[in-house]
Amino acid sequence: MRIAIEDLEVALSGRTVVSGVRLVAEDGEIAGLIGPNGSGKSTVLRTVYRYLRPHAGRVLLGDTDIRALTAVEAARRVAALPQERGSDFELSVRAVVAMGRTPYKRAFAGEDRADADLVAAALRQVGMAGAGGRRFSALSGGERQRVLLARALAQDPKVLVLDEPTNHLDVKHQVELLALLRAQRRTTLLSLHDLNAAASLCDRLHVLHEGAVVASGTPREVLTPRLLAEVFGVRAAVVEHPLTGDPLIAFDHRVPASAELVSP
Known part of the structure; x- marks a missing residue:
C-alpha cells in the first residue's frame, strides 16, 4: 500500500x-527518514500512525486520508513501533505479541488458530520463538524491542511504521x-540514526532538517x-561497500566538519 504525506504541518x-x-x-518500498536529532522524524511518523493530528496537510494510505478511517480500520492497515517502548507490561511475551491481533477481534472474542499461527510466526521471525512464556517486564531492552516488533508483525498490516527500530539491538x-x-517487502516507513544501515536497507531516503524535507532520492x-x-555537520567520504556494493559512509572522527570543508 502506498503512503503519501502531503504538505504536512505539525x-x-x-x-x-x-x-x-x-x-x-x-507500495512495497522501504522509505527511510534520516536527519539530526530534533529534525522532525518522529513527529512525521506519529502523524502516520495517528498519535498526532496535523495542523495542516494530510497522510494518504492509497487514496484514503488516514483520518477518514476508524481506529480499527487504521490499525488493520498500519502497525507502529514507536520510540516510547512499553517496559511495565506484567504479561507474558506471547500475550504482548497477541495484542497485535486485537484489531481483528470482536469484543471478548477468543484467539483462534489463525491468530495463534500469526503470533507464533511473528515470534519466530524476530528470534524469540522460545520466549513466549517469559514475562515481558523481565526482558532486556533489545529483547523488548524484538517482542514489540513481533507484535507489529502479528498485526499483519499493509504498512509498517518504525521509529528507530535498531535501538537497543x-x-x-x-x-x-x-x-x-x-x-518482508511490505511498505515500510522508518527513521534511522545509523546512516549506513539506512543506505543498506532503504529504497528511498528523505532527509529532514529543521522540520523540512531537504533532500529525497x-x-x-x-x-x-x-x-x-x-x-x-560531519566530514565524510562516501565509498562503495566492499561486500554489498551499497554506499558506505566513512566518517572522519577526528575533525568536525562544516560545508566549506567539503568540495562539491
Whole structure:
C-alpha cells in the first residue's frame, strides 16, 4: 500500500515542529527518514500512525486520508513501533505479541488458530520463538524491542511504521532485523540514526532538517559528502561497500566538519 504525506504541518505547544513536508513510500518500498536529532522524524511518523493530528496537510494510505478511517480500520492497515517502548507490561511475551491481533477481534472474542499461527510466526521471525512464556517486564531492552516488533508483525498490516527500530539491538540482531525488513517487502516507513544501515536497507531516503524535507532520492543520490556536512555537520567520504556494493559512509572522527570543508 502506498503512503503519501502531503504538505504536512505539525505544531506542538504552539511551536511549529514540521512544515511543508511532502514524501512518499511506494507500495512495497522501504522509505527511510534520516536527519539530526530534533529534525522532525518522529513527529512525521506519529502523524502516520495517528498519535498526532496535523495542523495542516494530510497522510494518504492509497487514496484514503488516514483520518477518514476508524481506529480499527487504521490499525488493520498500519502497525507502529514507536520510540516510547512499553517496559511495565506484567504479561507474558506471547500475550504482548497477541495484542497485535486485537484489531481483528470482536469484543471478548477468543484467539483462534489463525491468530495463534500469526503470533507464533511473528515470534519466530524476530528470534524469540522460545520466549513466549517469559514475562515481558523481565526482558532486556533489545529483547523488548524484538517482542514489540513481533507484535507489529502479528498485526499483519499493509504498512509498517518504525521509529528507530535498531535501538537497543546488538550488531547481530540489527543485521537480522534489517534482513527481515528486506524480506518482508511490505511498505515500510522508518527513521534511522545509523546512516549506513539506512543506505543498506532503504529504497528511498528523505532527509529532514529543521522540520523540512531537504533532500529525497535513492541512498546513492542523497548521501553525498556535501549533504552530510551541511545537514549532519560531519566530514565524510562516501565509498562503495566492499561486500554489498551499497554506499558506505566513512566518517572522519577526528575533525568536525562544516560545508566549506567539503568540495562539491
